[in-house]
Amino acid sequence: MALITISGYPSSGKTQRATEIKEYLEHKLQDPSYQGPQLKVSILSDDILGLNRSAYNESRSEKPARGALFTAMQRQMSLDTVxxxxxxxxxxxxxxxxxxxxxEMKLRVCTVFVVASHELCREWNLARQDGHSYAPETFENLLVRYEEPSSMVRxxxxxxxxxxTDQSIPGEGIWDAITKGNVKPPNSGTLSVVKAPTDALHTLEQTTAxxxxxxxxxxxxxxxxxxPVTLSLPSSPSLRPRIILPPRNxxxxxxxxxxxxxVTVHKKAITLGTTEKGSVNWGEESIASKFVEYLEEHIKP
Structure with missing residues (x-):
């Protein structure tokens, strides 16, 4: 249904705001006036996954932690879940x-940027007694590296x-975003790549030759x-492509x-994969048909 991305400085109050959003959305879903699909609201966090704050101390431990978060997110995303x-x-x-x-999952999205001053975040981080505080050096490093969200990017x-200082979250705006916002279709960057069969390169070379x-x-x-002429291919007796030859030798x-x-053009599709919808046919007949079209288009009369 929707993905809500929480972002903010370390120890800025993100978990509190995430809880407030969850409670607000659950209240809206239970309201008798709501006539939409049955949805559940779930929170995914480092704490839920058991990822310690020390994972952010260095890049070699942070990358696997971020990967674990992303993998868990992919597993939990669905059309009946916020x-x-x-x-x-x-x-x-x-x-x-x-x-x-x-x-790729055709979900609505929105981002919530939780803001607190650097000084206040430092104070809250030092005051934490739950074992989830950041080491001072890691905390300062994260502040410097933080890349703020922008409404100018999609x-x-x-x-x-x-x-x-806000007493409450912009609940109504978030609700509208996840229930009425546009569902953007997948683009070429989000479609799965279809790989060619292992003998595709050999078939391409042999058929065209x-x-x-x-x-x-x-x-x-x-x-x-x-x-027009019908071609006889010794390597494939059953394959007889037809091509129109020009009035010259x-x-x-x-x-x-x-x-x-x-071959160069189609090698790229074979080695890198293709995002064309449906199955891609790399058989002899398909290659021969495409090669005939290519020749008829490029052979000058």
Whole structure:
């Protein structure tokens, strides 16, 4: 249904605000006037996952911790859940990654920026008695590295800023964002990549090479006259592609050049994968058909 990303300085009161948001949304969902789908509201945090604040002491421990948070988020995201991710989420690249995951699931999103002054955050961090305080050096490092959310970028929007002096959260705005906001479709950056079969490169090379040889034979027999011909491929007797030849003799160098161009383009799709919808056919018949279209488009009369 929705992903709510909480972001803020260390010890700025994010968990308290996340709890307030959860309580507000649950109250709205239980209201008799609500006629929407049955939803549950869940909070995901470092504490719930058992991730110690010491994980932020150095990058080699922080990256796995952030990965664990992201993996847990992906598992819990669903169309019947409002998921509140209560964590630092201080890196804009990580917030973008979360945004992309939500788009792939077709969820609504919003970001809540919990703000408190540096001095107040330091005071609250030192006063913590629950074992969840940050080491002083780590705390100062996180303050310096923090990348504030911005309403100008799509992955932080809509953005709600909650100051430490605010008595309540902007509940109605958050409610509208997760129930009425636009659901953005997945783009090429969020679609899963379809991998080609392991023999695709071999099939591509063999099929196009056989077709070049067959075209040279047919072109020579036609002696420069134009018209459609059916190609016979020794490597695939059942495959008989048809191509319209131009009114002139084709040269081997010309066909080899066009073959190299065609193979180069399709090699990228094979090695890097493709985000085309549905299954991608890398069989001989499909490759032959595409190569015929390519040749007919690029062979000059």
């Amino acid at each position: 998921l509140i991710v209560d964590a630092l989420n201080y890196i804009k690249g990580f917030r973008y990654q979360m945004y992309c995951a939500a788009r 992955w932080d929007s809509p953005l709600f800023t909650v100051m430490w 056989s077709m070049v040889s067959a075209i040279m034979i047919e072109s020579a027999s036609m002696q420069g006259s134009a018209g 084709l040269t081997l160098s010309e066909l080899q050049r066009l073959k190299r161009q065609f």
